[in-house]
Amino acid sequence: IAITFDDGPHRETTEPLLDGLLERDVRATFFLIGRQIAGNEDLVERMEEEGHQVGSHTWNHVRLTDLSQDTLRREVEQTEEALETLLGGESYWLRPPYGTVDDADQELIDVPMIKWSIDPRDWESRNTAQIVAAVLEAAKPNQIILLHDIYETSVQAALEIVDSLQEEGYRFLTVEELLEVNGIEPEAGILYCSGDP
């Protein structure tokens, strides 16, 4: 199973989350808002050093379907450049804000895109017990869990979810690893919602 975090980095919450994941030997995937990287470079470097997958969530957290082609390109490229400067040249997969893309966007995006298959709407309830219960109820092998590492309630929930699912025998993989173990070869411009082949 894969656990993913959007809308960071955010020092007060991302840092304790990284500590908790490290203690549990869990790799996650972080989709970062580009404009929040400055000032949090050490956290982003830590993500990579500790084996997490780092991806992009656009520069300003914008809905891709509302943008001109130029703005969309800038939103994606600016974030890629910030990540390349910090971590070196790799392919930074994209999570479209709100999970929305249209066909025209898909032609412009030159990396795989990742949605999710389990969404406990953690940003709405901000209730740790509710978030944990919703994810545990929906958990199945090969799924992609969506959480936001900008809320304390979500960080707490994430660590409880990890503890419970590890006890059930789940292993946590990055999204890239989850697709790979399922024999999926990720293609640019395609939106993947789970690791189901």
Ligand code: NI
């Ligand atoms: Ni978001």
